Amino acid sequence: MSHPSRPGPAPVLALEDVAKSFGAVRALKGVSLELFPGEVHALAGENGAGKSTLIKTLAGVHRPDAGQVLLDGGPVVFHGPGDARDAGIAVIYQEPTLFPDLSIAENIFIGRQPRRGLGRIDHRATREATAALMERLGVALDPERPARGLSIADQQIVEIAKALSFDARVLIMDEPTAALTGSEVARLFGVVRALREQGAAVLFISHRLEEIFAICQKVTTLRDGARIASEPLAGMTEDDLVRRMVGRDLDELYPKQDVVPGEVALSVRRLTREGVFTDVSFEVRSGEIVGLAGLVGAGRTEVARAVFGIDRRDAGEVEVKGRALTNGAPSTAMAAGLALVPEDRRAQGLVMDMSIERNIGLTGLRTTVRAGLVDRGAERSRSLDWAVRLHVKYARIADAVSTLSGGNQQKVVLAKWLATGPEVLIVDEPTRGIDVGTKAEVHRLLSQLAADGVAVLMISSDLPEILGMADRVLVMHEGRLTAEIPRSDATEETVMAAATGRAAA
Amino acid sequence: MPESLTRAIRWDTVVGALLIVLLLLSFGFVDGFGNALNLSFLIGNTLPIALIALPMTLLVVSGEIDLSVASTAGLSGAVMGALWNQGMTIEAIIPICLLLGVVCGLVNGLLVTRLGLPSLAVTIGTLAAYRGIAQIVLGSDAVTDFPSQYLDFAAGRVGDTFLPQAFLPFLALLAIAVVTLHATPFGRSLFAVGANEEAARFAGIRVRRQKLLLFTVTGMTASLTGVFWALHYASARYDNATGLELSVVAAVLLGGIDFDGGKGTLGGAIAGVFLLGALQNVMSLKDVSAQSQIVVTGILLVLSVLGPRVARQVSAARAGRRAASGKPPAPARAPTST
Amino acid sequence: GGTTKEDVRKEGGAAAAAGKADPDAETKKGLTVGFLPKQVNNPYFTTADKGGQKALEELGSSFKEVGPSSGTDTSGQVSYVNTLTQQQVDAMAVSAQDPGALCTALKQAMGNGIKVVTYDSDTRADCRHAFVSQASAEDLGRTEVQLLAEQIGFKGKIAILSAAQTATNQNTWIEFMKKELEDPKYKDIELVKVAYGNDDAQQSFQQTQGLLQEYPDLKGIISPTTVGIKAAAQYLSGSKYKGKVKLTGLGTPNDMRTYVKNGTVEAFELWDPAALGDLAARTAVALASGQITGREGETFTAGGTEYTIGKDGVINLGKPTVFDAKNIDSFDF
Amino acid sequence: MTVSAPARPPLAEAPKSGGTRLADRVFTMRELAILLVFLVMLGVTQAGNSAFLSEQGVKDLLLNATILVLVAVGQSLVVITRNVDLSVGSTLGISAFAAGTWLQGGGHPVVAVLLAVLMGTGFGLLNGLLVSLGQVPALVVTLGTLYIIRGIDSIWVGSRQITAADLPGGFVDFGSGGISAVPWLAMIALGVLVATAYYMKHFVSGRELYALGSNPEAARLAGIPVRKRILAAYTFCGALAGLAGVLYLARFGNVDSGTGNGYELTVVSAVVVGGVVFTGGSGSVYGAALGALLLTSINSVLPALGVSSVWVLAINGVLLLLAIAVDRIVAQRVATALKKKPAHVELPRLPQKEDTRHA
């Protein structure tokens, strides 16, 4: 027993002096952690601090190099995720792990479907159980729909539903809210509270500190793979927490600089993509940061894709600095000075098996050229430059991006696009999964870019971020622009009203 | 995985090294291997595979495959024979054949990029279709009476050396292919396309156009190979080069090109081609039966994927041990404040 | 002004045979003769090559066999010609997959002093010294028509199931079959179709089915290929056409025994492949010993029979044997 | 309940209305497309040649398809797991010869069948072990075993062959016999097909094959025994190739060292035409079987229509392309239908934060 002195219930699940290395990278250096029933425990730390690695160790994905995992006080060895699951541990991983070809119901119950005679699957019961879970989460996803094509947020919902379906003793969630908007988060927290009251132990990771304070009782902070502290949250302030994570005081989170907008840089007129969004018109001026808000599935990402030319538009025009863009041609959009930081970094932003250097270099293949050949020197210095500016934490620039932590991967995506020196920058959930320290960094960077005359369109589900950074807020609801709110009038209430269609134009 | 990138690099050097070792051993210990005639035959017979392997490597790196190459070669040979029988001049026929190859490649490419069909399925279809058209075009004819200066070029050697005359143009093509794949923006973007097509599209790479281009070039190279084949063997028949696609695929796989796309080097692919060619030559000289040669080819293929895998596990284990030994003693547990 | 077929024709070809024959020269011993069949592991060629091996042992020379494992791997066959050249055999007996493709390699071999005999399937005449033909193409073609005509009473529709469309020997036989059919005694017989089964059991099967569906009143099928006739017989014996549609052609007694006994097939023919190999071996030795050079009109004795070299260096084995229920049990190949 | 949201329609009901049927259609429509192509083809041929669908004609069609259907069913399982088995042709050949040797020596036919299946199982197991334990690309490994098994087969068989004369008469008769137009062999294939399809839809391990083909990494995280499942798929595929081998022997009454040569491309074509996607996770065994039926029937249709053999290959290729293109277009239609239909059954009116707090 790790704490014979402590009264009260024993920890359900604990880590004792766990160490884990990947090659030369020491992701965990002797970390201990205890999870108690009826308690929501937060895990905080910068990007790359080792949070996900810790979780994967608890879940049996990684085997610790040293130290051990304790279940109900006794040491256990999980040979795979299946063992952890059988021990009553449910995990939501940082990146959604769905089966695109299977229905949502099957995704949730794969391997554990209700059976009827002779071990046959009871499809009807599976469907009904899924519908019940969706009801519990307050989301009306069709259980029979294949998971392919679900938005990141919907994927995350399915992951949550899957974890809930276990009725597990221990629920571990790695940034479950990163892609969710306020209302879904609220709904999720309701469910988590209920679980806690039923005696489950919950481990929760988020880079949104207010969420940690909203539902957690205890927090463990990690820095560079080492545990800094494990303490109750009661009485702590956000600044205390940040100091433990970062080791210093935090810069201002929304360092918005005031600028005088210049001329129109991006002009979108009557853009329509049938069945997805209709009649979307707006302008972004040089020096301006325009926020694009809306609920999950409102169509913001789709608009950005169509503007950039990933998807073909059915009607409407897009102009960058007065130059009309060809329909469905990202390369001409890039040539015109447009850049899009996509929302799904794994699928759209990065080539996971490629090095950091080459991933950043990918957008510059046409510019870092000498005599028709790739100029490797220029490519490397361009990549290094941006990796350093964005504080990407890596061992070698030639390492594959798949070895980076989630937040650092996100930084590589940003680097890749900022390196093109865009005149119009569209960022879709730019700080998803990025720690507070770096978030401030990214915000300052966006602010600086705007001050330098770049027109920025920022899509974000993080309402405070929109409110803190945008000069103007556009709001979408069910595929239409429903409001345009100047910075002075933008509040949580006005934006939410427009986003839910209550103040529909 | 970081290892998978280095794996490709390591494996192609392994194949290259194997090839050199095999050549050295054969020069030393296999009667009849080292003489100019045998070497010229070895190279000459391997050239068609090597030629097609060039664009095939690029195609596979970009995540696609073309199984119709042998049929395209056969078709271009058949058309060459038929037009020759019609009395056209050979100088006019060859460009027509190359053009035909372009069309064949274009058809594959359009079906894959416009309709979004899997290239494996499409090219299995065109494999049959092109061969069938060849059969319609030339029927049971075997055309053999091509002009001797062309035949001599395709079968002849440079002076008294072992180098076939056709080898020099091949080297030029090889150089072009290597530079294209490994040093131009186009080639570099192919790796991205193969590994993650969507991310490549988001990075402004014209995926469909690139693939179309690759299929077209593959078609053209295949028809060039068909022309070379007909001249080299002085025989144009509709079934020329049947089954060549499997040899190309096997050799390219052996060279460490990953069929999931995004990995591999041209050097490895070509080393793979010549390793298989040389091995078969040596085995024949050593009176190893055709059946046993098949087994050896198979074992080599299996080893080519298991080998790097085992090597990786060994090196990972070693790295793990290194990391473990370099670790400071576990720190005393930090006191928990609660 | 490029090069056309016409220009090439004017250049003319070169003759292969050179030197002078000495019919009385002693038969050399200790020679090595390499056999290169179209495909190793093919029962027909194995029987033939065994015949060659036996003859060579008798003559005090040695035998070796190399060859590709696929019957369509022309480039493989070319490299085996090269292999034999490298191994400096004294003579080689080749059954060519392609009349033209092997020429360069064979000429290289002849240039290195190796005698080249083709058997079963020829190359161009200038690429070898002599060709040992299994039977005269004319005999084969005509007798097959005669066999079938008798079985169907000189009346009704017939079809041919051949191998590949490019198979040279098949095509020659089919030409002679057509010539034979021009004879007025066949005026009631109509050749409706030539189908190609590509020497593949399944395809030959389906081609046979197709013939019967297209011509429900078909009376007979000639299949001048051992694979084709076997597949057609197997299909017929399992269908309602058994015994009603007559089948003949070229087959081996072992393959066809069941079908002759169960009444699917009345009679078919074939030369003795072992005898073919035997003659090829003896011709190769005679060439290597300088008894012949491959010129028309030269004669030599092999296994007690005297053979005369015909036009273009062709040597004929003799007439094929007809197999039927009465005699089939006395053959085993 | 934490939340009450009266504005929303009852969820349990919603899927049954539109969703179930739509999702089912996604899977059945692709097969329907192939079936349609197939029926049209038969219709046209029948119109051109009335003997085509006679009793003998139907029997021939079914017999021709049997062997390919069996191998394609096995192959589709492997392809669904995002792998491929190129060695099926070699396995078929060697199993057929093994069974033939046994029968030739006077063995019992039932034992011969078991022997062939066992042999196929063995080679399937070998492939499965190499692929799943080594975690190496299936394409390369099975191309390797294709050569290895083929080589072993040729060395073992040499120039020997087994002909109908060497086999018990009953065995050969069984190969072409049946109840009126339905051959015994086709019944065996149908039995295997239906059982496999039922298993794939209604058993957990069957669904897990789809899951791990759809996303191998997620399958691992979900605790699915990935290696075991892949091993099982390969073993089953090998076993069916073995069974197909012995049926081949019964059907054609003839095996030699070349039997099954080049069969892998035919099988792969059948599976692909049948709508089983090469990137794994989708498709059905019924589709694969239909693909096999379509492919073999093309070879019967053309001769029956009197099309010259010269044209057969080209038409074959074009039809193959047509079949995949039609399938693709249907699939795209379905995808568009899916996209038009939002993921959310109905966008819920989201309750205010206060509503959720009271939980």
Ligand SMILES: Nc1ncnc2c1ncn2[C@@H]1O[C@H](COP(=O)(O)OP(=O)(O)OP(=O)(O)O)[C@@H](O)[C@H]1O
């Ligand atoms: N598979 C891997 N191979 C190599 N290095 C890895 C691997 N997984 C994680 N790492 C490294 O381990 C360290 C910890 O990563 P981890 O994913 O646990 O961070 P994190 O705290 O979850 O960060 P984030 O908040 O960005 O998700 C990082 O330096 C990362 O690069």
Ligand SMILES: Nc1ncnc2c1ncn2[C@@H]1O[C@H](COP(=O)(O)OP(=O)(O)OP(=O)(O)O)[C@@H](O)[C@H]1O
């Ligand atoms: N690739 C896709 N294929 C099919 N449907 C999609 C795809 N991407 C998004 N959708 C669906 O389209 C609708 C609009 O999604 P979109 O991602 O544009 O919304 P959003 O406002 O950006 O929300 P989010 O916060 O999820 O990014 C959603 O219902 C989503 O499920």
Ligand SMILES: [Mg+2]
């Ligand atoms: Mg993480």
Ligand SMILES: [Mg+2]
């Ligand atoms: Mg979005």
